[in-house]
Amino acid sequence: xxxxxxxxxxxxxxxxxxxxxxxxxxxxxxxxxxxxxxxxxxxxxxxxxxxxxxxxxxxxxxxxxxxxxxxxxxxxxxxxxxxxxxxxxxxxxxxxxxxxxxxxxxxxxxxxxxxxxxxxxxxxxxxxxxxxxxxxxxxxxxxxxxxxxxxxxxxxxxxxxxxxxxxxxxxxxxxxxxxxxxxxxxxxxxxxxxxxxxxxxxxxxxxxxxxxxxxxxxxxxxxxxxxxxxxxxxxxxxxxxxxxxxxxxxxxxxxxxxxxxxxxxxxxxxxxxxxxxxxxxxxxxxxxxxxxxxxxxxxxxxxxxxxxxxxxxxxxxxxxxxxxxxxxxxxxxxxxxxxxxxxxxxxxxxxxxxxxxxxxxxxxxxxxxxxxxxxxxxxxxxxxxxxxxxxxxxxxxxxxxxxx
Ligand SMILES: *Cc1c(COP(=O)(O)O)cnc(C)c1O
Numbered sequence: 001x002x003x004x005x006x007x008x009x010x011x012x013x014x015x016x017x018x019x020x021x022x023x024x025x026x027x028x029x030x031x032x033x034x035x036x037x038x039x040x041x042x043x044x045x046x047x048x049x050x051x052x053x054x055x056x057x058x059x060x061x062x063x064x065x066x067x068x069x070x071x072x073x074x075x076x077x078x079x080x081x082x083x084x085x086x087x088x089x090x091x092x093x094x095x096x097x098x099x100x101x102x103x104x105x106x107x108x109x110x111x112x113x114x115x116x117x118x119x120x121x122x123x124x125x126x127x128x129x130x131x132x133x134x135x136x137x138x139x140x141x142x143x144x145x146x147x148x149x150x151x152x153x154x155x156x157x158x159x160x161x162x163x164x165x166x167x168x169x170x171x172x173x174x175x176x177x178x179x180x181x182x183x184x185x186x187x188x189x190x191x192x193x194x195x196x197x198x199x200x201x202x203x204x205x206x207x208x209x210x211x212x213x214x215x216x217x218x219x220x221x222x223x224x225x226x227x228x229x230x231x232x233x234x235x236x237x238x239x240x241x242x243x244x245x246x247x248x249x250x251x252x253x254x255x256x257x258x259x260x261x262x263x264x265x266x267x268x269x270x271x272x273x274x275x276x277x278x279x280x281x282x283x284x285x286x287x288x289x290x291x292x293x294x295x296x297x298x299x300x301x302x303x304x305x306x307x308x309x310x311x312x313x314x315x316x317x318x319x320x321x322x323x324x325x326x327x328x329x330x331x332x333x334x335x336x337x338x339x340x341x342x343x344x345x346x347x348x349x350x351x352x353x354x355x356x357x358x359x360x361x362x363x364x365x366x367x368x369x370x371x372x373x374x375x376x377x378x379x380x381x382x383x384x385x386x387x388x389x390x391x392x393x394x395x396x397x398x399x400x401x402x403x404x
Pocket of ligand 1: 054055056057082083085086129131155157158178179180181191192
């Protein structure tokens with residue numbers, strides 16, 4: 001066990017003041033949740049906003065409602081490289097996964113393959129994903145979908161509060177969702193948000209969410225405990241401790257369709273009391289770190305433009321898997337908070353073997369999984385950390401390169 005400064009790979013700090021707001025929110029009960037949802041509606045200029053127990057719960061509810069609206073369609077098109085919670089939610093909603101490969105330069109869909117996938121009459125919706133906060137091209141996707149009866153479900157789990165070309169990510173599709181889990185842009189420890197302006201989707205969601213059970217007392221006690229522990233131990237001087245406890249399984253990604261679905265508890269909603277100010281503050285701090293990396297010549301995938309992309313982790317695609325392993329190994333010893341990203345393409349998840357995904361169709365996803373790692377850029381990364389991160393990714397040139 002190594003007791004020294006250790007960065008978490010991602011963090012949206014929960015402060016004492018948030019904990020107090022959470023407890024106060026719990027005493028106020030349902031009013032706390034309505035207040036949060038009202039603020040979300042104003043912020044996203046969307047008639048329908050719902051706060052639920054997690055991002056995957058949000059996605060499951062969205063998919064169930066879309067399937068109610070178009071029962072003859074049951075396929076959900078998702079990127080072959082994404083968070084394992086996404087296929088978990090599709091299976092939980094009893095729908096079929098249709099994978100589409102990605103492009104290495106954008107981490108967005110391979111549009112050629114996507115246009116073939118969208119020819120299936122069974123496709124219910126397609127899920128552009130702002131992975132790590134890298135904006136997916138929703139405009140182009142809209143063109144590709146055209147007049148087809150296919151919904152665009154925006155996976156903005158990692159992009160709450162992010163903007164791109166003047167639009168708020170998550171509010172650009174027919175319906176979008178966010179995660180407020182640990183390590184996202186903004187966190188209430190656990191939580192998810194659904195946003196839509198579509199009358200039919202919004203009404204159907206409202207009906208469905210009204211009947212959801214509330215979080216049970218045991219769940220509330222657990223989430224309060226987790227919030228307290230997390231708010232203390234996510235700080236770099238202490239993070240070595242939870243990281244050393246294997247039963248916490250920090251940073252691991254699982255496929256598991258069995259998760260609770262309920263409304264956001266008034267405790268978690270209470271911890272969101274200052275959400276807009278915090279999102280703004282965290283975004284500025286991350287942007288400073290992102291800019292420092294870019295100025296050192298480390299470039300993230302995604303669209304290039306004058307605007308600093310609002311990443312929550314900085315994806316770095318190395319030239320080969322050995323290089324990824326080497327960087328992870330050295331960063332681990334220095335406590336630099338590098339993370340290996342998702343372990344493999346969705347096609348390789350053992351529990352999904354019965355879906356018979358043709359492995360050769362998702363080569364880029366598999367290859368990116370083998371070579372991608374993420375660098376921390378969250379608000380708890382200080383200047384010294386940043387210099388170490390940059391130094392470990394861009395080693396000084398060996399001397400022989402300098403000789404004539
Ligand atoms: C985290 C995440 C989810 C799921 O959110 P949870 O709140 O963890 O359930 C879905 N999609 C992506 C891309 C994510 O990163």
